[in-house]
Amino acid sequence: MRYLVDTSIWSLAFRRNDRSYEQIIQLxxxxxxxxxxxxxxxxxxxxxxxxxQPEQFRQLKLRLRHFKDLPVSTEDYELAAEFYNTCRxxxxxxxxxxxxxxxxxANNNLVLLTSDQxxxxxxxxxxxxxxxIKV
Numbered sequence: 001m002r003y004l005v006d007t008s009i010w011s012l013a014f015r016r017n018d019r020s021y022e023q024i025i026q027l028x029x030x031x032x033x034x035x036x037x038x039x040x041x042x043x044x045x046x047x048x049x050x051x052x053q054p055e056q057f058r059q060l061k062l063r064l065r066h067f068k069d070l071p072v073s074t075e076d077y078e079l080a081a082e083f084y085n086t087c088r089x090x091x092x093x094x095x096x097x098x099x100x101x102x103x104x105x106a107n108n109n110l111v112l113l114t115s116d117q118x119x120x121x122x123x124x125x126x127x128x129x130x131x132x133i134k135v
Contacts, residue, residue: 004038004105006114007046039067042097079103083126094118102128
């Protein structure tokens with residue numbers, strides 16, 4: 001099984017120094033070691049955005065370069081819009097990026113690994129596999 005890792009999980013591993021997240025960091029390390037962790041460009045951008053220290057930005061950018069971005073197709077964008085419309089019609093709101101992640105996961109037979117509770121609501125209305133980790 002391969003996992004599309006959401007920004008929330010990468011962020012815990014790369015941007016925070018808190019021992020309470022050790023289990024999540026260990027899980028991510030295992031997925032990386034087994035080549036089961038997948039990164040996409042929008043998550044890469046989110047992770048690198050907002051870093052104030054240039055050296056910290058440079059180091060994270062270099063660490064993330066070990067991962068190729070999952071390609072995004074026209075069909076991925078179309079399915080993301082369909083997911084958005086379905087959820088919106090049922091009163092569930094999330095960002096366009098969240099729906100793109102769902103689409104990438106669905107179209108590539110990946111499980112979306114996240115600590116973002118929005119995906120728990122989304123999962124009820126569309127066909128996406130979510131592995132939620134409570135933080």
